[in-house]
Amino acid sequence: MLTATLSPQAKNQIQEFALKQNLLTLHNRINELGVAEPIVQQQGLDRIVVQLPGVQDTAKAKEILGRTAALEVRMVTGHGTRSDARNYDPRKIEDALKGIIPAGSELLYSRIQEPLLVSKRVVFSGENLVSASPKPSQQGGGAEIAVSLDSKGAGSMKLTTRDGINRRMAVILVEKGKKEVLTAPTVQAELSSKFVITGMENLSEASDLSLLMRAGALAAPMEIIEERTVGPSMGEENIQSGVNSTLWGFAAIALMMMFYYMLFGAVSVTALAINLLLLVALLSMLQATLTLPGLAAIALALGMAIDANVLINERIREELRDGNTPQASIRIGYDKAFGTIIDSNITTLIAGAALFMFGTGPIKGFAVVHVLGILTSMFSAVMVSRGIVNLIYGYRHNKINKLSIGQD
Incomplete structure (x- = not known):
């Protein structure tokens, strides 16, 4: 009889690896979009501290953080419910319930407590996953997950x-040593890199499961030993300063634009206000937390949005100097400025996408707000401002002799 033990050094290495893996996995789970900006850091040798700004549902947050779910897909070797599928053998299931399990298989239960004999050979696991997206079931009722390998x-x-058509395939969730068959559909055709997993009761359940699948499994189980809810007193002053900076910046831009471009300046300021409203609405839909990097990105978006309006107004001024009529100047000015605005914003979008792909934490959050700000600014500067200008001047085709744009 041989007895093997790990040395203290090997145990420490395994523990350190598991802790680092859990740090990365936790960060991926709670910050997929980069807008939550959590703080995930190691404390001591066996603890992790997680700070989640702006989280309202703490129970759901704890459930997502603590789950060690891993995904495995295996073939069913015996079942007793679907007579039209291969490996239908009720007697084999009865023997398995008595403890007589064939070699290479194990007895597992589905969510509806259906006993299944499942092969121990894994077809693929969560490590082979490229993407997993929840969506409503196409068969009506429930939800499913679109998987890419x-x-x-x-x-x-x-x-x-290829050799398993009309056999059942089990999708297994392995969590803290317990294995549960989520669903065991019948293979209808040869599958490859893209397919769907069915059996989820609702879209919320499919969303949670797909998030766990994408973020990966925890290397070691965790237990929540302390939970505290604190107010934003420490960062409140900084956040208020950021909000004040954004508001003062908006006010300064508004005064300058109305002084320099008169009525067209007021139109630009209105479009800018709508841009800010759209941006805040999008961030609210994403349940983004208002942080200093996010406020900086909002302030930058305001500056870029007004830059497009300045370009449009200057184009209109040039056309007026060249002797064009007011209506023609408005049309040509917007048309000429449109291409330049698109080109400049596309290059900035590329930079924002690079920040999102390669950045982490606050940088990623900044990139999300920055890209959304660019998209809303393009819409407000071109569509909203032109709509307002057409509303003011569009119905007076033969009565316009001069535009209120502060031209020389």
């Missing part, structure tokens, strides 16, 4: 399903 997982899936 990497080349290794797709190859294994294709090879297995």
Whole structure:
């Protein structure tokens, strides 16, 4: 009889690896969009501190953080409910319930407590996952997850399903040593890199599961030993300063534009206010937390949005100097400025996308607000301002002799 033990150094290395893996996984789970900007850091040798600004549902947050779910897909080797599928053998299931389980298989239960004999060979796991997106079920009622696999997982899936048509395939959730069959559909055709997982009761359940699948499994189980809810007193002063800076900046821009461009300046300020409203609405839909990097991105978006209006107004001024009529100057000015605005904003969008892809934490959050600000500014500067100008001047085709744009 041989007895093997790990040395203290090996135990410490395993513990350190598991802790680092859990840090990364937790960060991925709670900050997929980068707008929550959590603080996830190690405390001591076996603890992790997680701070979640702006979270309202603490119970759901704890559930998502503490789950160690991992995904496995295996073939069913025996079942007793679907007579039209292969491996239908009620007697085999009865023997398994008595403890007589064939080699290479194990007895698992589905969510509706259906006993299934499942192969121990894994077709693919969560490591082979490229994407997992929840969506309403196409068969009516419930929800499903659209799954995309990497080349290794797709190859294994294709090879297995090629010989497994009309067999049942079990999608298994492994959590803290317990295995649960989420669903066991019948394979209807040869599958490869893209398919759907069915069996979720609602879209919320599918969203939570897909998030866990994308973020990966925890390397070691965790227990929440302390929970505290605190007010924003420490950062309240900084946030208020950021809000004041944005408001004062908006006021300064408004005064300058109305002084320099008169009525067209007022139109630009109105479009700018609508741009700010749209941006805040989008951030609210994403349940973004108002942080200093986010406020900085909002302030930058305001400056970029008014820059487009300045370009449009100057184009209109140029056309008036060239002797065009007011109506023609408005039309040509917007048309000429449109291409320049699109080109400049596309280059800025590329920079924002790079920040989102390669940045982390506050940088990623800044990038999200920055990109959304660019999109709303393009809409407000071109569509909203032109609509207001047409509303003011559009119905007086033969009565306009001069535009209130402060031209020389």
